[in-house]
Amino acid sequence: MIKGVIFDLDGTLLDSMTVWSSIDREFLIENGITDPPPEVSDVVKKMTVDQSSQYFIDRFGLSCTKEYVIKRIEEMVRQRYEEKIPLKPYTTELLDFLDSRGIPYGVATATYKGLAEAALKRCGVFDRMRFLLTDREYPTGKNFPDIFLGAAELLGTSVSETLVVEDSLHCIETAKAAGFPVCGVYDSVAEADMPRIIELSDYYVRSLDEIINIL
Template sequence: MIKAVIFDMDGVIVDSEPIYEKADKEIFQRYGINLSDKELQNYIGVNLLDIWTDLFNKYHFKGEYKDYEVEDFIEEHVHGHYKVLSESDELALMPGIKEWFEYFKAKSYKMIIASSSYEPIIELIYQKFGLAKYMEGYVDGNSVEKGKPEPDIFLQAAENLGVKAEECLVIEDSEHGISAANQAGMKSIGFDRDTDYNQDLSSADILIKEFNQQNLEKLSL
């Protein structure tokens, strides 16, 4: 029996991926890193620690960045994301997601965010859109040892809510996120938008393209 719903944030609650994509390209180019679209897609849903650990091992940074540690790159990246999100006029809730929040709230399901983003970014979104009305907090990507596709972040979210893993439903838009939900032993909804991100969500229990009433009725909660 499902008692709780765990939401990814970026690309599920807010349509932030296009904003991130532009910012990421600028950030990586600043360090002399030119990633292909496929390489960028492989990092969707992955936390910054894992991304920058991977990049740090692949690239030999020189000049002003030669003494940088992974943590230095992460700090600047988080600051870059925070800046573009806080200044963006395009950042908005995903169409229909608020109605889903209202539905789950009316049914007394517990709700929480489990996002690979860092705490300042999640807090910005949390406050901007008044998510405390629905959510019982959040788990950020820096608060668990292993990020998605490992299940740690979802297991921590379930623990925070005081529910069992099998009592949770995860809503995700990334391949890594669905994999993490499966490994956690949770039911999952793959939010398969018409994007160029090419995420394989086929292992999700349910696939949807919109947050609407028709898809809510598919859940049978």
Template sequence: MTASEQTWVAPQSVIFDMDGLLIDSESLAMKALNKAGEEMGYDTPFSFCQAMIGVPIDRCRSLVAERFGEDFPLDLYFATSDKHFTSLVEAGHLQLKAGVENLLGALEEQGISKAVATSSSRRKADHHLELIGIRERFSAIITRDDVQRGKPDPDPFLRAAEALQTPPERCLVLEDSHNGVRAAHAAGMRVIMVPDLLGPTDEMLEKVFMVADDLNVVAELIRSSVPETAPATKQ
């Protein structure tokens, strides 16, 4: 765990990424993308699939086209990947990440509002959050369908802050992906990185408040926080 030289101030709102942060879905997505490539006779190693973590679907399609050429059957590839991903989810492999319940409880104890900002679709986000039983614990869910520009642009986080009626500088973002960290930083928000499949780079360390091993670390930080208070007025 590392921390920057920024001073910690308790947030008014916390905005969560979803895949790889709240739910252990990135590893399932990597397996699905890899298996789809194998079925179609293409080499799609995990090192290549990792480049699509935290990336909007249009950019994912561009990455695949750049690797395999314009004749590559993109629609079939992603449809096949979705089929394998759905099979893994239906088999019960979708799980909460460590510390989720602990952190949600800590935020609710202190009355800190919560939102999700994800690169997933509305359909997938609602389904997955409902499936693991935490959908109703968030005041807002912002998906790729709600913004014109996804991560690494700041739009998803700014839209979430607007929904929570919280200034960006009073929001804390929790992210596992590099593009998510970039988006939160561009939005003017404090960000804690909780790595999943991608570790922190020098660029990430410059942008984050800290790197946490899991969400239990963030829960401890929240519970130890003293809420920011307005200056006393003179009588």
């Protein structure tokens, strides 16, 4: 029996993952790295904002501070979150279903908190969430289960009855290791990880409306 749901944001509720892969490259090019390696986004997507900013400095020998990297990348992507990035199809229908069944839900994400809040408000679903947790509250991000455990506590549900809905392999690995039931969600950016995601997940969907049938 699922009594609460923890949603990831980027690639799960928001159709935003391609934005991040392009922004990483744009930032590095802006800072003199003329040919950023194609795998850089795959590396940093497993990191917190703090970790990825330090990685850029160390890996590419940038002379700027970590605080500058954090601020500049947020500036570069802010307009897209505030004005353009859409919800994934059937997000609203899924939330309506959860509300009709009295199942509480919230968001746990590695995205900048201000950007996540701006996008959710523009899309009209921010006030429906019990919480929005980021690495501001949990600096270790999703490589450790603390953010999922904290989310379950806010929902008032046990680990075994709290469904984690994620599109990223490393997040699914963390949630599964902590004992959460997991629903993997298809996103084109994670295509290479799909076989392993399907193997690990209790459920796997290509569209969010399929979760309604699962529940």
